[in-house]
Structures are given as structure tokens and as C-alpha cells.
Amino acid sequence: MQRQKPKGPGKPGSRFKPGSGTFKGAGGGRKSGDNSQKRPRQEINKSRLAATEAEIQDLKTKYAEIDATAIKKFAQFPLSKKTQKALAESKFVHPTQVQRDSIGPALQGKDVLGAAITGSGKTLAFLIPVLEHLFMNKWSRTDGVGAIIISPTRELAYQIFETLKKVGKHHDFSAGLIIGGKNLKFERTRMDQCNILICTPGRLLQHMDENPLFNTSTMEMLVLDEADRCLDMGFQKTLNSIIENFPPVRQTLLFSATQTNTVQDLARLNLKDPVYVGYGGATPREEPSASTKKTPNTAVLAVPELLQQSYVVLNLEDKITMLWSFIKNHLKQKIIVFVASCKQAKYLYEIFCKLRPGSPLLALYGTLHQDRRIAIYEDFLRKSHVVMFSTDVASRGLDFPAVNWVVQLDCPEDVSQYIHRAGRSARNKTRGECLLVLTPSEEEYMISALKEQLNIDIRCVQIDPKKLFSPRVKIEAFLAQFPELRATAQRAFLSYIKSVFLMRNKRLFNVFSLDLDAFAQSLGLAVTPRVPFLEKFLWRQKQLQQQKEQGDNAKSINPLLSKLTKQQSFGGGDEDEENSDDEDFIKVKRKDHDVEGEPVKLDEEDDTENEAEAPLVVPKREKLVTKASLAKKALKKNLQVNSKLKFDDEGETMADDRSQMKALSARQRTVNQDDDDGGINLVLSKALLTEEDQYDKQRFRELVKKRHKLQREKLRKKAEEAKGSDDEEEQQDDDNADDAGSESDHSVDLSWLPDPDKVYKNKPNASDRNESKSESSDASDDEKADDSDGDDDDVSDDEPAYKKSKLTNKMTLMDTEAIAASLLGS
Numbered sequence: 001m002q003r004q005k006p007k008g009p010g011k012p013g014s015r016f017k018p019g020s021g022t023f024k025g026a027g028g029g030r031k032s033g034d035n036s037q038k039r040p041r042q043e044i045n046k047s048r049l050a051a052t053e054a055e056i057q058d059l060k061t062k063y064a065e066i067d068a069t070a071i072k073k074f075a076q077f078p079l080s081k082k083t084q085k086a087l088a089e090s091k092f093v094h095p096t097q098v099q100r101d102s103i104g105p106a107l108q109g110k111d112v113l114g115a116a117i118t119g120s121g122k123t124l125a126f127l128i129p130v131l132e133h134l135f136m137n138k139w140s141r142t143d144g145v146g147a148i149i150i151s152p153t154r155e156l157a158y159q160i161f162e163t164l165k166k167v168g169k170h171h172d173f174s175a176g177l178i179i180g181g182k183n184l185k186f187e188r189t190r191m192d193q194c195n196i197l198i199c200t201p202g203r204l205l206q207h208m209d210e211n212p213l214f215n216t217s218t219m220e221m222l223v224l225d226e227a228d229r230c231l232d233m234g235f236q237k238t239l240n241s242i243i244e245n246f247p248p249v250r251q252t253l254l255f256s257a258t259q260t261n262t263v264q265d266l267a268r269l270n271l272k273d274p275v276y277v278g279y280g281g282a283t284p285r286e287e288p289s290a291s292t293k294k295t296p297n298t299a300v301l302a303v304p305e306l307l308q309q310s311y312v313v314l315n316l317e318d319k320i321t322m323l324w325s326f327i328k329n330h331l332k333q334k335i336i337v338f339v340a341s342c343k344q345a346k347y348l349y350e351i352f353c354k355l356r357p358g359s360p361l362l363a364l365y366g367t368l369h370q371d372r373r374i375a376i377y378e379d380f381l382r383k384s385h386v387v388m389f390s391t392d393v394a395s396r397g398l399d400f401p402a403v404n405w406v407v408q409l410d411c412p413e414d415v416s417q418y419i420h421r422a423g424r425s426a427r428n429k430t431r432g433e434c435l436l437v438l439t440p441s442e443e444e445y446m447i448s449a450l451k452e453q454l455n456i457d458i459r460c461v462q463i464d465p466k467k468l469f470s471p472r473v474k475i476e477a478f479l480a481q482f483p484e485l486r487a488t489a490q491r492a493f494l495s496y497i498k499s500v501f502l503m504r505n506k507r508l509f510n511v512f513s514l515d516l517d518a519f520a521q522s523l524g525l526a527v528t529p530r531v532p533f534l535e536k537f538l539w540r541q542k543q544l545q546q547q548k549e550q551g552d553n554a555k556s557i558n559p560l561l562s563k564l565t566k567q568q569s570f571g572g573g574d575e576d577e578e579n580s581d582d583e584d585f586i587k588v589k590r591k592d593h594d595v596e597g598e599p600v601k602l603d604e605e606d607d608t609e610n611e612a613e614a615p616l617v618v619p620k621r622e623k624l625v626t627k628a629s630l631a632k633k634a635l636k637k638n639l640q641v642n643s644k645l646k647f648d649d650e651g652e653t654m655a656d657d658r659s660q661m662k663a664l665s666a667r668q669r670t671v672n673q674d675d676d677d678g679g680i681n682l683v684l685s686k687a688l689l690t691e692e693d694q695y696d697k698q699r700f701r702e703l704v705k706k707r708h709k710l711q712r713e714k715l716r717k718k719a720e721e722a723k724g725s726d727d728e729e730e731q732q733d734d735d736n737a738d739d740a741g742s743e744s745d746h747s748v749d750l751s752w753l754p755d756p757d758k759v760y761k762n763k764p765n766a767s768d769r770n771e772s773k774s775e776s777s778d779a780s781d782d783e784k785a786d787d788s789d790g791d792d793d794d795v796s797d798d799e800p801a802y803k804k805s806k807l808t809n810k811m812t813l814m815d816t817e818a819i820a821a822s823l824l825g826s
Ligand SMILES: Nc1ncnc2c1ncn2[C@@H]1O[C@H](COP(=O)(O)OP(=O)(O)OP(=O)(O)O)[C@@H](O)[C@H]1O
Pocket: 091, 092, 093, 094, 095, 096, 099, 116, 117, 118, 119, 120, 121, 122, 123, 124, 256, 257, 396, 397, 398, 399, 423, 427, 428
């Protein structure tokens, strides 16, 4: 059954080929397109047109006779000459099982749900029908988008695009790769000229929302690769919005190695009497109830025959040692190591680069820039022996040739994820091996699930301890040397804990069974980082417990429980989002971690009859701005403290005697700045400050003594001079009187000052007494000066004491004497 193509302008004139590169829409085939556009339609070779028309009619008649069981070669399929030629050139001669079974119905215009083991050639199974559909309908560039292929990951979309370039090279269609991380404007202007779009869901929806030139009303074919992933909760909203924009009448093809679609999923896609390929009689069923939801409705659960599977049981803290030893023993092999989070992949890559195992290393994960991701993907394709640390971004669909080993270092979320990861090896009838690493708490559940659902007994491997080499000491040394590496290790630690915490299957993943200290040490961390989300969870649990014990608000326990588990499964809800800096860097994009089965057991007796009434309000704690937190921020920003420079009269810089007085240990510490561990060592800082304080006090005492001595000498000199000559004294008195009179006009009246002669005649030993007094009261002076004279260093030692007294508004006897002496002297 062929659908009628909408009449578009310019048909069948301009044709475009998919070209190379990340976006090849109109650009890829512009050359030939421009030529053909220049030619008037009438000039197109009529015989060629007639031949194409005849070919189409011929093929149409053969569609009804397709017998999948009789087909041994692609040539036996009623395919266009252009497709046949490209298939032959790419050495695709014999169709695989899934291709044999699905191409026929797809050519006939039926909806297809295809499921087949990894590496069995599903990509061609949908690309050939797409090309043929457009060919049969004489599609041209001006007809707009004819087919949209959706893939859950960018790398997979890129790979499909590359395969399309191979099998569609003799056709004149234009194709575009629409994935995130690329130039949106560039895509925007060319999308309407593409006949086949290969996209990721998010980017496609963005164009639908923002691009007025993008029109999907002409679209006739929809393909979902890795359909179960596209339809699961992570993409649910996006996909629903996308589907709303599609014309309701269309052909839909769904393919995956693990089809877990329910009838409800298929209803969302408007499937009409779909043909099931590879389901072995099973068909999608009704949405399972909450109780049965744990077992996915998986139609195909099989791994390639030539894949050897084994598993090993290790404590979490031994994983790095095992991995290091494994890599050292498989230096000439192509290995993918799957971990749970981007930060772990990043850390393992960085630390192993430093450790230099002797094999090239790569890391592929979602937070890398798109161009880098593609470069790493291609690098891994090319290299014959290499180790790639990866998240599940590479677990689905990617067709890496000759991968010898897949190591699942962190336990997969479920059996279907295990299959997809393992399927990166032993592809297309080649050999490969898969090693699953489990912790003791994961072993029982995972192995029995694999046995139940895959019907296989995975071999358990015992590791010979003699073959294990621990890189722990080296790792610790590197972490001590490179603070940024230590920060990466801390993030890796937290992200693994968070990933376990968020897993929906609490029987498989129990965060409380982990030995956090040992795990932190295995990553090379001397101090176990705080885990704020766990602390918060435990704090709430405690609150709950207290409430329960008090017996009041018994009815609010169940709603709280569900709230807690919801927050646990969705990354903490609103409150978590606005939470501390510590948690900011952990963002969980997938939202399909609905808590199923048993959540973390908050309380054995919680499954009681208690009904939801008043939800418990967890008080919001305001975050205090402490000095420590400010200092932490400053440290993070790597701010430099201002330094003080003193200049002499010539403008030369003078040595700052303050810094010279620094405590010995402080100076040593400044010299050895490389030892700085980037944090605040309170004990050490306190000791340094105490030491510095002693220096400061001692220096201050010396300054006070010096100043007093100077004052005494001055006073003594003046007194001797005063005694020496009466005439001079009289003269001086006159002068002083004149001066006083002349100054009194514009200065202060000093007549109230005591007569220094009287004072000194009566107390000849006053200065001596002062001396002994000042010396004995050094300590108390210190204390006084501490309060009033804090900036003593900046006051010149020659400065008259009365100036200081004025400043402090305190007039002591000493001050009075000093003023008088200075007046006498002037
Ligand atoms: N008919 C064929 N003859 C020879 N090689 C083929 C054929 N079909 C596909 N291949 C090759 O098999 C490999 C796997 O194909 P493909 O990536 O389509 O598998 P898949 O089923 O989509 O795998 P996954 O489930 O992992 O996505 C590719 O290298 C492809 O070129």
C-alpha cells in the first residue's frame, strides 16, 4: 500500500545527494542541484523520466509478491537500481534475518516493529525502506521533509547518517543530521530543503518550536531507532510533543534490540496493524500494573552467539585495582569500560592517563563538547587497540568494529542495559567478550535476573590475587600533586554515590551497603568527601522517626515517605535544586528513575495503614554566610591577598619590616607553597597566628621603649639648657610671649599650661622616675596601646607625644610635660 505523495512544486526536478559531514542537507548536493535547477523542467531527459517511471511501476507490481523466506540476497528484493548498486558497492550482499523479515512489509507500506539482537543490521532494515519510499514517490528537494529518523543519542544519529551516505549515494535526496551541540542557525536555514532528517529528540523539538521554516506536514515516514529508549520516560514528554506535530497518516518503523513497548506506547504513535519482526510470537501488552512493573515487557532479550560472558565479584574499593590490572594484561586489545556517570569516566581517564598503562586511552561521555565527542568516536573506530571509558551514551547502537572486550565496571541498571552494553562487542558474527563487575550486594539479584530473562548462566571468574597490581600509592601521589585532579576524584566519588542513590531498583542498588571511606581511599582521596544528599536524606529519616515515636501526626508518615522516595528518585525536587553548591554539579537529566519495587527501607513498619493528610513540612535552613565559607569561596577563585609596599623619599621600595618579622614556620610554609593542599588547616593556622602574635607583641614593646627613651632625652636636654642661662631664659620668655601673642591671633591659647620651671624645680628626678616607671609598666602599656594605638607602626618615632594625646583626647601628665618641653625648645 503506497500513500499518495502530496503535490509539491518542482517535482521531479532538483535532486540532492546526501553528502559528508555533520550536516549535509542542501549543502551536500548543492552542486548537482544548482545545475538541475538552472535547466528548465522540459529539458530533462524524457527517456530517463520514462525509464524511472517504468522502473517504479515494475517494482510496485513486485511488492505484493515479496516472500521473505525465499530471499537470500538483496538483489532478490524489488529495490531500485540506485539502492541495489550502492548495496553492492558497500559489500552488502546477503540480508540478515531482521532485514529479510522487515524490508518486505516496510516496502509494502506497513508499520513495522522490529527487534533483533545487537549488531544484526537493524540500521539497513529501516534505511532501505526509507530510500525506496522516497524513490517510489519521486521525491525531490522542493517536496520538503519526507522521512524523519529519531535516535536517542547524537553518536548514533551520526552513525545512521554515515550509513545513509553509503546506501543512498546514488539517489538524489538531501539529508540532514540534526543533533544538539551544532550550529542551530545553520541548520535552521537548510532544514526545509532536507528530504531525510536524522535527529535526536530534543533538537528536533527545538526546531519544531523555534523554526518557522520547518514544516513536517509533508512527512510520510517516521523511524524510531532504539525505540524502547525513545519511548521511555526520559524522552516521553519530548516525544509526545514531537508526535503531535506529525501528520496522523504516515508509516512508522520502530527498531531496537530490546523492545519494551506497551500497547499504550504504540497507541501514542498511531500504529496501524503493525507487523512484528523478531518478537517470536510475543506482542506488546497492556501497561503493567505497579506490582508487575518490575519485569519489563521485553520481547527480545538475546545476546550475540559469539559473545563470551563472565562476571567477577569485587568490593567497590577494589574496582580500580582490578581495572588497572585488567588493562595491563590486555594491552593490545580494543576495550570499552562502562561506568555509571560522566564524572567517573572523566576521572578514570585522567588518572589512567597519568598512570600510563601502555595502551591509548579515550573517554566518551555526554558532557563533552559535541565536536570532541565525534572526534573521540571516530578515533575509537579507527584504533585497533585502545581503552575507552564511557557512560551509557555509547551503550546503544554504536557500531564499533572489532571490540574485544566490554567491561561493565558499574552494574547496569537492568538486563536490557546489560544487553546493549555487551552488544558493543561480538557484532555482526565476530567474536567478543564481556566482563560484568558486581559488588557482593549486587551479585544475587543481577545474576538471577540475567538467568531468568536471558536464560543464560554467566561464568563467574575468580581473580588471582597475584595478578592484581594496585596503583593506589601512585594515585594518591598524583592527587597530592594535582589539586584539580583531586577535585575531579571528589566529583567522581559523589556522582557514583548519587547514581546508586537514584537507581530505581533498590533491591539491586543499595547506597547504604557501600563503604564510603574505602571507596574514597580507592580513588586516592585521603579524606572522604561529605555526601550532602545522603546527610539530608538521613536527617529527614530521623525526623520521621522522631515524629513516629512521639505518636503525633501518625497519618503524615505515608505521604512523607512517598515524598521522600519521590525526591530520592527525581534528584531531590525543588528544594534540592536550590540547594548548596555541593550539589549543583550533579544534575540528573534522565527522569525515568521512578521508584519501583522497594525503596530504600526507611522504616520496617512504614507500610502501615497511615493515610495522607498533612504533608510534613521540612523546615528550610537558611545558609549562613560564615567566614569559613567566604574564605572557601576566595580560595576557589584563587584570589591573591594585596601586598603593601613602602617607598622612601627617593621613591625606592623599602623592605616591609612587618613581613620580615614573620614567624619562622609561616615563612617556611610560604616557601613550600607546593605543599598547599588547597583547604584551610585550622590547627596549623591557629599555631601560626599564635606565633605571629608573639612577634607582634615583642616588636610593639620595643617600639614603645624606644619612643619613651627619645622623649626622656629630649626633656633632659631642655631642662639642662633652661638652667644654663637666665638671660637667655628671659629672652626666651619674651620671645615666647611674643610668639604666643602673635600666634594667639590665629592659634590656641596656651596660657593655661603649668610653669615647667616650677614643676622641674620641685621634682628634679621626675624624668628618672618616669624612666623606671615606664619600664616597669611596659606590659600595661602594651595592653593600653592594643586598644588605642593599634596602628602604631605608622606613627613616626620622632613625633611629639602631645599630637598623639590630642588624637586620643587624653591629657596625661606626661603629655603636658612633653608639650611644655617642646614649647621651651622651639
Ligand atoms: N546484510 C549485511 N551484510 C553484511 N554486513 C551487514 C549487513 N547488515 C549490517 N551489516 C553490518 O553489521 C554491523 C551492525 O549493523 P547495525 O549497526 O545496523 O546493527 P544493529 O542491529 O543496529 O545494532 P544495535 O542493536 O547495536 O544498534 C554494521 O557494521 C553493518 O555494516
